[in-house]
Amino acid sequence: MSAHPRLSLNQATVKHASLLDALDATRAAGIGAVGLWREPVADVGLEKACALVADSGLRVSSLCRGGFFTAPPGPGRTAALAENRRAIEETAALAAAGAPGSAPVLVLVAGGLPGGDRDLAGARERARDAVGALADDARAAGVVLAIEPMHPVFAADRGVVSTLGQALDVAEQFPAEAVGVVVDTYHVWWDPDLPAQVARAGRGRRIASYQLADWVTPLGPDVLVSRGLPGDGHADLAGISALVEAAGYRGDVEVEVFAHALWDADPADVAARTAAAFAASSGVRR
Structure with missing residues (x-):
């Protein structure tokens, strides 16, 4: 079995699987790359995680996640920056352990408003x-x-950076080899300015990662886990993929779906379903 050559299975899609089980499921589905999360890496320790990644023969497309650094100056902010520096070191080590073509990309989620803050x-x-x-x-x-x-919808509690334009406003203040952006269809599909902002990101070579998940309705009580595999919802994934391709992005494309129905299923089955959905609905070129 061989999946689309640019598909990467983000570990969030098989959240309850151990790192080893996620790697095995990815490889069994013929998927060549994996997007890692820090928690399952920490469960086994960085050294063992690197060894497991090396043994898997998979590319590493990113590490999720850093960020959550909106606290005002003080011990909380100092601790958040220290944690992000550890995440940078982990990203470098895991990418080095991955197969050729691995990407040393650390995904940053800014974080929400600190408690009691409305600014x-x-x-x-x-x-x-x-x-x-x-x-x-x-x-x-x-x-x-x-x-x-x-x-x-997540600005208050998870991510005060809400649009691709806002992300680029920050990224463009720093060298492109150090700071880029993630285009995640689940979060940006609705944005009427998306075509212009993806083109802007392409001109600056700022697209560090491209992630796919569909927007499904009705939304569940927890919007965070109300996502679907490509083709299950309302987002024009093929259209967004065309924008990202036109902007020059040629890297791996992660499917990152937060959904209890997938988390409760067998990881190998989820990986196979992901590969089929990606082939049918992503619009990503080979």
Whole structure:
């Protein structure tokens, strides 16, 4: 079995699988790359995780996630920056362990408003300052910090950076080899300015990662886990893929779906279903 050569299975799609089981399921489905998450890596330790990745023969397309650095100056912010520096080191090590073509990309989710805070503009500014504090560390490690805009419904609690344009406003203040953006269809499919912003990202060589998930309705009580495999929902994934292709992105494309129905299923089955859905509905060129 062989899947689309640019498909990567993001570990969030098989969230309850161990790192080894996720790698095995990815490989069994003929998928050549995997997007890793820090928690399952931490479960086995970085050294063993690198060994498992090396043994799998898979490319590493990204590590999720850093960020959550909107706290005001103080111990919480200091701790968040230290944690992000550890994530940078992990990203470099895991990408080095992966097969040729692995990408040292650390996905950043800015974080929401600190408790009791209503200053959205201030939180965005602190997120920008945090990226600035980390950019030199990333560049020295050969890692790209990839700012992921999140759907506005998450602005309060998870991601104050809501549009691709806002992400680019931050990224463009730093060298492209250190700071880029994530285009995640689940979060940006609705944006009327998306074509212009994807083109802008392409001109600056800022697209560090491209992720696919569909927007399905009705939404469940937890919007975060109301996602679908490509083709299951309302997003024009083929259209967005065409924009990203036209912008010059040729890297791996992750399917990252938060959904209890997938998490409760057999990881091997989910990986096979992901490969089939991607082939049918992603619009990604080979």
